[in-house]
Amino acid sequence: MSNSLEILQKYWNHDAFRTPQEEIIASVLAAKDTFGLMPTGGGKSITFQVPAMMMEGICLVISPLVALMKDQVENLQNKGIKAICLTGGISSDEIIDLLDNCEFGNYKFLYLSPERLQNDWILERIKNLPINLIAIDEAHCVSQWGNDFRPAYLKIVKLKEYFPKVPFLALTASATKRVQEDIVKLLQLDNPAVFTKSFARENLAYMVFNVEDKLHLMEQILKKNPQPSIIYVNNRKSCSETVTQLESLGFSATYYHGGLSPKDKENHMKLWMNEKVQTIVATNAFGMGIDKANVKTVIHLHIPPNLENYYQEAGRAGRNGEKAFAVLLTNPSDVIHVEAQFLSVLSDKAFLNLVYIKICNYFRIAYGEGIDEKFSFNINHFCTKYSLPILKVYNALQFLDRQGIINLSQEFTEKITLQFIIPSKEVIRYMSLNKQDEEVILTILRTSPGIYESQSVINISLIAKKSNTDENKVLAILHKLNEKGVIELHAKNNDATLTFNEVREDERTINRVAKYLEAQNKLKTDQLKSVLHYIKEEKKCKNKLLLSYFGEVINEDCGVCSYCISKNKTKTDTSTLSEKIIGLLKIQDLNSRDVVKLTKYSKDDVIFVLKNLLENDTIMVKPNNLYSLKN
Structure with missing residues (x-):
């Protein structure tokens, strides 16, 4: 049998392990329960993939991140390693075939989401597999105090009954002391070997700047550091807008968000990975499995929701060990308004119940029915029909998804985008000659102010409602305008997919998860307060503030963050x-x-x-x- 370093060299082409990868692998090979806290970029997957290749049988990997599971399975398959992934949306017959392959096909890795363990028949099949290791990725999801708590993670401990001699390996990239203790307790890790890597990144300078003109400072930063950079924004519209602004300043840029088609995601990613463009502007959908060593700068244009996310996203800079910068830009209005904006989109129990009942009615799910039914879902249409706020509804649906009540694909691609390509005076002339189209055109112009400058997202349901017409007529007018050369129209048929994982029980369903909603709302509020403290605190080292949040105490200031630099400057009168x-x-x-x-x-x-x-x-x-x- 090859040793761990030979496996690493053969399949991953690395000559050495990073700390503490080798120590974790040795613990797993000794059949010990193991806990690994490895900050982003630390190479968590190696710690279960390498030992699994050294043992007979199959490694069971539990992860909540579908995109990351698919990415890892594809990478393993490209190395000639047999791996399978059970994601949502797969029929029972397909699952049976895949599990047959695992049982009889000499597969090495089976990836699945924790919700799959709630299906008794799937659990029965897994019990018959020659499992050699159970790896729990994103293990902080087991704790109510962890970022992105998922109750389905509480079911993982049931595997202890069926595989008492198989080691558990719990891995996370960001967990406070309280969450670390929860992970060990709730997964019932037996006297685990604990390996934690410091959150400190000596080569990374954390900068917070409060400015009115973010674009101007961003321009200065990117000119001074022309190496690859990532700019994080909090919504899809800001992605395209920021790219347009950067290009107007002479920078090459592309964007990435959850609404792009898989092909567009890949193409945009390649442009940046191959350094055809300097900057990629992205939402938090970007980053899983990304390992580009020479990122010089990560800039956050908007306040992140929590320091866990911020640390992971900022940590994508400087993985080659060279000096790099994590810059958070705020302005006075950001800090003033963010709390009100944040609190306004949190669901309470009544709103969650309303959304759940409306979504069941929307798809005509009868009480006591609906399990495993799957539908194409357009969130804009749903919210317009019931006059509900989109972002608050989306957050409610995400919560229901995390609880395993529904499964919601994250492909909320905007269905229609368009741009007027003739001058405004010609548009007015067209309306005067085509009075029947005037109200729809005026509504589009009122709701999309930048529609002459660039492709803009159009909410068909909203346009129809505001112009007192129906959606089919709006679409017909848009196609006519496109044919006549008035607009350039792009239509994408890529709605989200919504699957019901349980029978409809209305209040009984919501009452069961309401306690988690209350705890999550408090957690999110506390996390935002921690972010605002990090931003506003001007008398402490930013590196110290960040490390202390994760329970790591250091005595020395870093010397390179925005506070340390300002402290060392000559005092002004x-x-x-x-x-x-x-x-x-x-x-x-x-x-x-x-x-x-x-x-x-x-x-x-x-x-x-x-x-x-x-x-x-x-x-x-x-x-x-x-x-x-x-x-």
């Missing part, structure tokens, strides 16, 4: 600068960039004094982000 700023604001309202130009002081000094003036109620920030003297 703030009273003189205050007088200059007040004098300028007596003449006109200004943004911080104008103040920097006119006073010739550094940006950091200007921001510091502006904040003091705000705190003392000497000045105010207007909605347009201009500073003004208070009356």
Whole structure:
């Protein structure tokens, strides 16, 4: 039998393990339950893939991330290793065939989601497999206090009864001390060997900048660091908008989000991986399984929902060990509004119940029926029909998905995009000659202000409702406009797929998971407070703040974060600068960039004094982000 290093070299072409990969593998091979906390980029998959290749039988891998499971299975198959993945949407007959292959086909890896373990017949089949190792990825999902808690993870411990001598390997990239203790307890790990790798990244400088003009600072950062970069935004619309802005400044860029087709995702990814473009602008859908060593800069344009996500996304910079930057850009209005915006989309029990009943009615699911029924689902149409807020509904559906009540594919591709390609005066002329189309066209123009400049997403249901017509007529008008060369139309038929995993029981279903909803809402609120503390705290090292959140205490400041750099600068005469700023604001309202130009002081000094003036109620920030003297 080959040793672990030979397996690593043969299949993964690496000459050495990273700490603590080798130690975890040795523990697993000694048949010990093992817990591994390895920050993003640490190579968690190696710790179960290598030992599984050294033992007879098949490794059972439990993961909640369908995209990551598919990616790992494909990579194993490309290496000539037999692997299978049981994802959602597979029929019972297909599952039976796949499990037959596992039992009789000498397969080495079986990947499945924890929800699959809730099917008794699947569990019975798994009991008959020659399992050599049970690897639980994203193990923090077992804890109510972990990011993205999934009750189905609580069922994993049942495997202990059937495989008492098979080692459990629990892996996570981000877990607080409380969550780590929960993982060991809830998975009933037997006197586990615990391996934790420090969250510290000595080559990564954490920067937080509070600025009005994010685009200007982003331009400066990307010019100074022309190597590959990632820019994270919090919605799909911002992806395309930011790419347009970057291209107008002369940067090459592409984008990535969950609504792209698999082909577009691959093409956009390749452009960036092969360095045909400098920057990829992405939502948090981007990153799983991405291992590009020379990323110099990761910029967050919006406030992330929690520090777990932020740490993982920021950690995609500097994996080659060279100095790299994790930059979080905020402006005064971000911090003021984020809490209200965040809280407004959290579901309470009543709203969750409403959405569940409406979704059952929408698909005509009778009480006591619906299990394993699958439907094509357009969230825009659903929300328009019932006059419900899209983001709040989406969060409610995500919660139902995590509880295993439904399975929701993440392919919410916008169905229709269009752009007017003739001048506005010609559009007016067209409407005057085609009065029957006028109301629909006007509604589109009112709801999509940037539709002359670029392809814009169109919500057909909303357009029909606002123009007092039906969707078929709207679509007919759009196709006619496209044929006449008035617009450029792109139609994509790629709705989400929604599968009901349980029979409909209305309040009984929701009552069962309501306690988890309450706990998750509190957790999310607390996590956001931690993010805001990280942003607002200006008297502590950013690296220290981040590490302390994960329970890691260090004494030394990092010396390279935004706080440490500002601390080491020569102190400015703030009273003189205050007088200059007040004098300028007596003449006109200004943004911080104008103040920097006119006073010739550094940006950091200007921001510091502006904040003091705000705190003392000497000045105010207007909605347009201009500073003004208070009356």
